[in-house]
Amino acid sequence: MKLNIAVLAGDGIGPEVTAQSIKVLKAIALEFDHSFSFNYAPVGAIAIDETGNPLPEATLEQCKNSHAILFGAIGDPKYDNDPSAKVRPEQGLLALRKSLGLYANIRPVKAYDTLLSKSPLKKDIIKGTDISIYRELTGGIYFGKKEISADGDTASDLCEYSRVEIERVAHLAFKAAQSRRKKLTLIDKANVLETSRLWRKVVKEVATSYKDIELDFLFVDNAAMQMILNPKQFDVILTENMFGDIISDEASVIGGSIGLLASASVGDKYAMFEPIHGSYPQATNKGIANPIASILSAAMLLDHFDLNDEADLIRTAVDKSLALHITTPDLNTKYDNITTSKVGDFIADFISNPKDSNHNFSNIHLGQSTII
Ligand SMILES: NC(=O)C1=CN([C@@H]2O[C@H](COP(=O)(O)OP(=O)(O)OC[C@H]3O[C@@H](n4cnc5c(N)ncnc54)[C@H](O)[C@@H]3O)[C@@H](O)[C@H]2O)C=CC1
Numbered sequence: 001m002k003l004n005i006a007v008l009a010g011d012g013i014g015p016e017v018t019a020q021s022i023k024v025l026k027a028i029a030l031e032f033d034h035s036f037s038f039n040y041a042p043v044g045a046i047a048i049d050e051t052g053n054p055l056p057e058a059t060l061e062q063c064k065n066s067h068a069i070l071f072g073a074i075g076d077p078k079y080d081n082d083p084s085a086k087v088r089p090e091q092g093l094l095a096l097r098k099s100l101g102l103y104a105n106i107r108p109v110k111a112y113d114t115l116l117s118k119s120p121l122k123k124d125i126i127k128g129t130d131i132s133i134y135r136e137l138t139g140g141i142y143f144g145k146k147e148i149s150a151d152g153d154t155a156s157d158l159c160e161y162s163r164v165e166i167e168r169v170a171h172l173a174f175k176a177a178q179s180r181r182k183k184l185t186l187i188d189k190a191n192v193l194e195t196s197r198l199w200r201k202v203v204k205e206v207a208t209s210y211k212d213i214e215l216d217f218l219f220v221d222n223a224a225m226q227m228i229l230n231p232k233q234f235d236v237i238l239t240e241n242m243f244g245d246i247i248s249d250e251a252s253v254i255g256g257s258i259g260l261l262a263s264a265s266v267g268d269k270y271a272m273f274e275p276i277h278g279s280y281p282q283a284t285n286k287g288i289a290n291p292i293a294s295i296l297s298a299a300m301l302l303d304h305f306d307l308n309d310e311a312d313l314i315r316t317a318v319d320k321s322l323a324l325h326i327t328t329p330d331l332n333t334k335y336d337n338i339t340t341s342k343v344g345d346f347i348a349d350f351i352s353n354p355k356d357s358n359h360n361f362s363n364i365h366l367g368q369s370t371i372i
């Protein structure tokens with residue numbers, strides 16, 4: 001298969017984690033005789049520096065002319081620490097999602113058996129967790145009218161949703177539930193918010209077309225608690241934009257690191273694949289950023305084109321790297337020098353030699369073994 005992939009690596013750790021995904025996708029292309037081309041374009045703070053615009057027109061065009069987009073992360077402390085900045089990196093990502101109509105953000109969350117001890121949660125609570133979060137991505141408070149009074153002392157962000165915005169993501173979530181454990185939980189705040197009451201009404205209506213799915217509802221405050229108390233109760237979660245952003249970061253502690261959580265942002269025409277984490281600026285160029293979220297996002301890209309064997313091979317290689325402690329320091333207490341790039345090398349190498357049982361780090365120089 002021929003795929004033109006737009007690469008928007010962005011800021012902070014974005015470029016280094018995305019470089020590992022590309023390494024892995026190149027190994028897949030070789031192994032399965034595909035042709036993937038990678039076309040880089042700026043977004044976020046780097047794009048503001050270059051053009052004054054966090055989403056330059058040429059970048060958007062590049063995305064529209066590609067089969068898929070691989071996104072890294074955006075964000076820079078110089079904007080985080082300057083509330084008065086009018087142009088911000090995050091606007092680039094939001095504009096990209098809106099312009100491409102990427103209304104559903106799918107975030108798989110699972111507990112890896114080999115990493116159970118890495119989570120701050122007890123093993124018996126998290127073991128077996130397997131959740132698919134469907135986060136609405138182009139509506140709600142992130143996109144509503146924003147205002148600040150002339151004296152700068154009063155501010156507002158409007159949260160708005162329409163029936164159609166809720167219906168289209170709900171259908172995707174129900175369909176996903178049909179191929180999973182047939183349960184869907186809507187997370188909202190319907191006891192307080194008018195938008196949440198609309199979500200409940202519309203989702204109940206959509207549910208009538210999916211009679212095989214058990215639908216339940218949780219207020220977001222309770223859901224935040226349930227995610228930690230008993231994450232195994234969840235199968236598919238459906239929720240609005242901001243709740244989904246927050247709940248999925250919380251859910252990432254189940255796996256042991258946010259550096260494992262991948263996502264697909266899809267619409268009717270375009271699709272973008274992005275780790276759920278941000279630009280983690282403190283780690284930039286230190287080789288400590290976990291690239292697996294980005295690599296698993298690349299696997300989701302392959303699934304999107306029905307290249308399921310290819311995607312499965314990436315996931316097998318990731319499992320192997322985790323089992324052998326070929327991981328960055330966020331998950332590693334055994335070796336002290338496994339860098340971002342070494343993780344990418346190992347996974348790409350595994351893909352090139354999947355039958356090599358001697359996968360004993362031929363291309364990796366392991367550091368001090370601190371715990372056996
Ligand atoms: N999709 C995106 O591009 C997003 C961008 N941001 C932006 O990123 C910047 C930093 O935001 P933060 O709130 O600090 O969120 P962040 O996700 O960048 O980092 C939060 C913490 O998560 C951990 N972490 C994140 N990525 C990791 C990785 N690959 N490997 C290991 N550990 C990892 C680190 O402990 C880090 O301190 C801000 O400018 C923010 O606006 C935040 C979230 C999403």
Ligand SMILES: CC(C)CC(=O)C(=O)O
Pocket residue numbers: 090091093094245276
């Ligand atoms: C950085 C924002 C634009 C969005 C965000 O936090 C996210 O999607 O994870």
